[in-house]
Amino acid sequence: MCGICGCGTSEMVDTAPATLAEHRHDHDHDAGGARMVRIEQDIMAKNQRYADANRHYFAAHGIFVVNLMSSPGAGKTTLLVRAVEALKGRVPVAVIEGDQQTGLDAARIAATGVPAWQINTGKACHLDAHAIGHALDHLPALDGGILFIENVGNLVCPAGFDLGEAHKVVILSITEGEDKPLKYSDMFHAADLMILNKTDLLPYVTFDADAAIAYARQVNPQIDVQAVSGLFGDGLEAFLAWLDVGSIRAQQAAQQATLSNKVVVGDRIVVERRAG
Amino acid sequence: MHEMALCESVVQALGEQAAAQGFARVTAVWLEIGALASVEPEAMRFGFDVVTRDTVANQARLEIIEVAGEAWCMQCAARVGLQRFGEACPQCGGYQLQVLTGQQIRIKQIEVM
Numbered sequence: 540m541c542g543i544c545g546c547g548t549s550e551m552v553d554t555a556p557a558t559l560a561e562h563r564h565d566h567d568h569d570a571g572g573a574r575m576v577r578i579e580q581d582i583m584a585k586n587q588r589y590a591d592a593n594r595h596y597f598a599a600h601g602i603f604v605v606n607l608m609s610s611p612g613a614g615k616t617t618l619l620v621r622a623v624e625a626l627k628g629r630v631p632v633a634v635i636e637g638d639q640q641t642g643l644d645a646a647r648i649a650a651t652g653v654p655a656w657q658i659n660t661g662k663a664c665h666l667d668a669h670a671i672g673h674a675l676d677h678l679p680a681l682d683g684g685i686l687f688i689e690n691v692g693n694l695v696c697p698a699g700f701d702l703g704e705a706h707k708v709v710i711l712s713i714t715e716g717e718d719k720p721l722k723y724s725d726m727f728h729a730a731d732l733m734i735l736n737k738t739d740l741l742p743y744v745t746f747d748a749d750a751a752i753a754y755a756r757q758v759n760p761q762i763d764v765q766a767v768s769g770l771f772g773d774g775l776e777a778f779l780a781w782l783d784v785g786s787i788r789a790q791q792a793a794q795q796a797t798l799s800n801k802v803v804v805g806d807r808i809v810v811e812r813r814a815g
Numbered sequence: 816m817h818e819m820a821l822c823e824s825v826v827q828a829l830g831e832q833a834a835a836q837g838f839a840r841v842t843a844v845w846l847e848i849g850a851l852a853s854v855e856p857e858a859m860r861f862g863f864d865v866v867t868r869d870t871v872a873n874q875a876r877l878e879i880i881e882v883a884g885e886a887w888c889m890q891c892a893a894r895v896g897l898q899r900f901g902e903a904c905p906q907c908g909g910y911q912l913q914v915l916t917g918q919q920i921r922i923k924q925i926e927v928m
Contacts, residue, residue: 573842573928578832582824582846582920664817696817699853724900725853728914757910758901 586700589668593703596675601683601793603786606702608726609710610719611692614736616644618710618769618778619687623653625779630786631684635674637666637691644689654678665696668703683790685782694723698730705785706731713737713744717751724758732763734778739768818854821920822862826870828922833871836927841872843926849917850884850898876926884917 581587597604607615619634626632634655636644645657656677658670671688678686688704690697698707709730711719714737720727727733733755735748748766755762765781767774829841844863848854856879863877886897888904889911895904897917903910 573926575924576832576836576838576927577924578828578922579924580828580832580922582821582828582922585824585827663820665820695853696820699817721901725851728900754901757903760911 583699586668589672590701590703593668593672593675595703596672597686597703597705597789599793599796600681601790602681602686603684603782603789604686604688604702604704604706605782605785606688606690606697606704606707607710608690608694608697608707608730609692609712609736610694610715613692613710613712613715614769615689615692615710616647618734618736618767619689620647620651621769621772621775622778622782623648623651623687625775626685626782627651627653631679631681632687633678633681633684634687634689635666635671635678636689637670639663639691660691664691664693665700666690666702667700671702683786683793685786694719694726698723698726698728705789708732708734710734710736711751711755713741713746713748715746717747718754720751720754720758727755727758727762730759730762732765732781735764735766736769738766738773739771818858819862819866821854822859822866825863825922826866826872829872829925830870832925833927838927839871840928841875841925842928843876843878844872845878845880845923845925847880847882847919847921847923849882849919851900851914851917852920854920856881880923882917882919885915886912887915888912 607619609615623632623634632653634645634648634653636648636655636657637660638644638657639660639662641659642657645655648655656674658666658674660666660670666688688702707730709726709732711733713735716722720733735751741748752764755764763781765774765777767778825844825846829844833839833841846859848856848859859879860877867873867875884897884899885894887893888895888907888909890909891904891906893906894915895906895912897912897914904912
């Protein structure tokens with residue numbers, strides 16, 4: 540979204556002035572005037588600036604944004620279809636789909652009547668905040684609504700990229716191992732909510748839900764846990780209630796910000812990525 | 816994780832610095848990587864060599880400064896070392912840990928001509 544990120548008109552560049560380091564003499568001068576420049580630049584800072592801009596926009600418009608992540612095949616899209624079916628007509632809802640290839644997932648969402656935009660990342664293994672800003676150009680106004688971002692199926696890379704969402708949600712299907720939270724600890728550390736999906740298959744697998752929850756809390760003591768069957772809808776009420784609470788809070792914050800004539804912005808600082 | 820994409824971000828940052836500060840070549844880069852940043856230094860080295868080709872940092876040397884992770888243990892009320900998420904507090908064995916540092920991926924300094 541050019542209005543948010545400014546790209547297309549002028550690229551966001553790091554304007555922090557670089558300072559020259561003290562001239563060091565642990566190097567020879569044959570190279571013809573090599574010098575040291577101290578720059579202290581966070582590699583994730585650029586994504587973080589886009590994420591902050593997205594978060595600023597979402598806060599100003601009272602939009603509750605959820606970033607859904609899992610390994611491929613954990614049932615993100617099936618769960619999403621259920622959730623948007625239940626939410627549509629009550630609040631404005633839209634979905635941004637991320638996949639390396641195809642528009643199949645966006646088509647599944649669009650079939651419910653909810654606006655969806657597909658991002659194809661090509662070779663990239665994750666969505667970044669810049670792509671999210673642009674995807675907003677293709678969706679209708681969502682003031683006071685809920686935006687779902689379905690990330691690329693991958694339990695590793697998406698954890699490292701803030702998109703400006705209110706919450707990261709990790710979906711772990713019970714056909715995967717209960718030890719996934721320990722094996723992919725960065726993802727479970729980054730998430731605020733873990734949804735155990737495909738609970739309808741529990742009688743047929745050896746998945747130990749208590750162990751999965753214990754492992755997730757070992758990695759992230761604050762993580763909330765819900766259990767659903769995305770296919771049949773069991774347990775969906777808790778997820779919908781969680782979404783309602785988040786959406787109401789986002790709307791209230793936007794109203795208060797309008798009243799006090801200032802915009803609520805997250806407390807993120809670009810110097811270092813958020814700790815948790 | 817996505818070391819190649821991170822290397823591309825490094826090269827982009829170097830290009831911006833070169834344009835802003837008017838240097839022609841980067842001959843070395845000091846990159847600080849936290850233990851909790853989910854970055855594999857060896858994959859970073861491989862990606863860096865590939866991504867820097869035909870850029871301002873062509874054939875530049877990559878120096879990686881690995882930084883230990885640290886967390887605040889709620890139970891011990893103390894700063895403790897943490898090398899990966901899901902690891903217990905080395906003092907009390909508990910998991911009530913709040914990360915303090917170790918997630919950074921940062922260019923510290925560069926050698927330019």
